[in-house]
Amino acid sequence: MSEFQLSLHAKDLEDKQLFGKSDPFAIIRIVRGDEDPEELGRTEVIRNTLDPRWLKTFIIEYDEEVPTAITVTIYDKEEDPEKKMGSALFDIGAIVEDGGVKGKRLRPGGTLYVRVAETWDAGELILMLRGIKLRNVEGFFAKADPFYEIHREEEGEWILVYRSEFIKNNLSPLWNEKKMELDELCNGDFDHPIKISVFDHEGDGDHKIIGSVETTVSEIVGAKKFGGSGDINDDDEAYFLAIFDDDGEDAGSLAIIQAQVTNVPEDEDDFEGDDADEDDEE
DSSP: OEEEEEEEEEESOOOOOSSSOOOEEEEEEEEETTSOOEEEEEOOOOOSOSSOBOOOOEEEEEOTTSOEEEEEEEEESSOOGGGEEEEEEEEHHHHHHTTSEEEEEOSSSOEEEEEEEEOOOOOEEEEEEEEESOOOOSOSSOOOOEEEEEEEEETTEEEEEEEOOOOTTOSSOBOOOEEEEHHHHHTTOTTSOEEEEEEEOOTTSOOEEEEEEEEOHHHHHHHHHHTOSOOTTOSOGGGSEEEEOTTSOEEEEEEEEEEEEEOOOTTSOOOOOOHHHHHHHO
16 A cells, blocks of 8 residues: 555636636545545635646555546536536556656546655655845835745656745745645755745736746755845845746845754755754854
């Protein structure tokens, strides 16, 4: 019996709205062997998009000796037959054998992708970020409401791992501390590429990109140890992560308030991510 994490995204869904775009969410049901189907869970609703990348993931236990399948049904905002955007059946064993990703065309339109990855205990990253003098994309009469997303690189594609809360009307926001599983964040590889993107939150879901940076867990922890802890009056910004917009223009910086690696298995290479270790060396 193995444990797998399941994630979903879709592209080019058919729009069910007359004005604007649909607000898709998905319902996942699972059947094992001769058992009755049961609901595995539901994703969050993502507003105003036909290309949803749902953040919520699901854990399934998979026994290769037991046929296991899931159905995924996508709706616009609520579970209503009139708002159904498509559904598909997936064989978990076939997805595993095909490398962990499977896509299926939907009626009446679009493609649904299911990704499964075996889970393992690679440790955790405790992370807290602060924006420093972020670019204001709201114009002269308002300030942005920033939030950030973290993606990991996988076969040339950026996979969404985490989305922060948004902070209203603040160009130097302090976001909440978050504990992230390293197997999901970087496959346990501290030098694996990840991307942090900062957006201005919009109520209709059409968020505006402020800027982004490609980095690694090693670099994030290093920035914290070197002192990039978020003093907005600090002239030495070398310890911050500079972010740039899609045209390569300066869009502000990210300060690493907290970056601590914990619970790494003993057989992994030593990785100094704990501030307590720093204190011991003094």
